[in-house]
Amino acid sequence: MKFTAVASLAAMGLLAAAPLTAQERVTYKSAKTGSSYYQMGVELAEAMKTGTDGAISVTVEESQGSVQNVMEVRARGGDYVFTTPPALVGAAQGAKGPFEGKGAPAFDEIRALFPIPSLTMHFVVAEKAGAQGLEDLAGKSVLLGSGSFGATEGEKYLELFGLTDSVEIADSELSNAVAALKNGQIDAFVTAGSYPAPNVIEAAASTPVTILSMTDEQVAETGRTRLVIPAGTYAGQDSDVVTTSLPVVAYATTKMSDDTAYTMTKTFWEEREALADSAKWWAAVTPDLLENITTQIHPGALRYYEEIGAPITDAQR
Structure with missing residues (x-):
């Protein structure tokens, strides 16, 4: 009877795992x-x-x-x-x-x-630059940094969407991105990190920014995993942002x-x-x-x- 009771509990998922x-x-x-x-x-x-x-x-x-x-x-x-x-x-x-x-x-x-948390791509653009999508980066100065997943992925996306020759790549480290954006030295920067990313929080708090959203077609073209950054994650972000991620x-x-x-x-x-x-x-x-x-x-x-x-x-x- 005892065995039957224990078996019944186990079947119902009510028995805890054996303690360590x-x-x-x-x-x-x-x-x-x-x-x-x-x-x-x-x-x-x-x-x-x-x-x-x-x-x-x-x-x-x-x-x-x-x-x-x-x-x-x-x-x-x-x-x-x-x-x-x-x-x-x-x-x-x-x-x-x-x-x-x-x-x-x-x-x-x-x-x-x-x-x-997944590594999440962020394309952060000064609001005054007027960009709403990746294609609007043409003619803009963009800081990618170097040696990171975000830098490599950002460079890949610029090439993938035909922007390599129309974007000016800023020669600076990603650690300088927020100050450079705020001072108008760059129009945008690319970073990858689990959201909310500290450097994006800092950028959005110090100057009006737009975080670019990708189309589902663009996400599919990258071969990465689709991810949605919910509205309100960052200051001034009034709508969801569709982007890519690395789980x-x-x-x-x-x-x-x-x-x-x-x-x-x-x-x-x-x-x-x-x-x-x-x-x-x-x-x-x-x-x-x-x-x-x-x-x-x-x-x-x-x-x-x-x-x-x-x-x-x-x-x-």
Whole structure:
């Protein structure tokens, strides 16, 4: 009878996961110190501590980039959690792109836990420049910066939409963008970051700006993921902005126990609202972003998603 009762509870999803028997120590590797993604790691570590009453202790470790994060899977254990765009996991498992000739069996053991804020493209233009769409950048001076995803992506879009020869590229670093826009030295700058992006907040607060919206046709042409920045995200932004994004996901490997993966995933979603209250970029993370995961989800995380009825595809199982 006792067994039947327990089985019934389990079938109804009312049994909690087995508690962690000791403090689990996890290393979370994301991005360079000082970046928004490193700050997210710090926030996530605190949320894990709070949400598990200290049962999971997360140490945030600086990273030089997403490729490095994936490569380190080969030498890491079950306590390793890292962030990267889903496409890079697929590339590693297929020994393609930056992983060509560097394939490893460990890559096949990578499993997703939960999405984090996406890298979001922002085309920020001084309002007085009168631009309403990407095509209006013709004849304008644009600061792209260098060495970042936003700079590379921005340059690609200028070429893709036939603007390379009609746009003056400002020779300056992205860190100078807000001051240069405010002083009229440039007409626009391009940046990528989870929204609301700090430099875009600063720009919109210091001078009237327009954040350019893309058409669905333009988004499709870029091959990136469509994303909507809701109206009111930035000062003076009265309508939604359609743009592109690069999804980012937190991953572990099959070396991580199912219970730890379950607890981390459950805690993340249960603490997400509190995270969003202290840092608005977490508000952009919803279960809809699970569709951006293109490889398998960790069995422990999958258990949680099945409990809450999240939409999971066969390819993610």
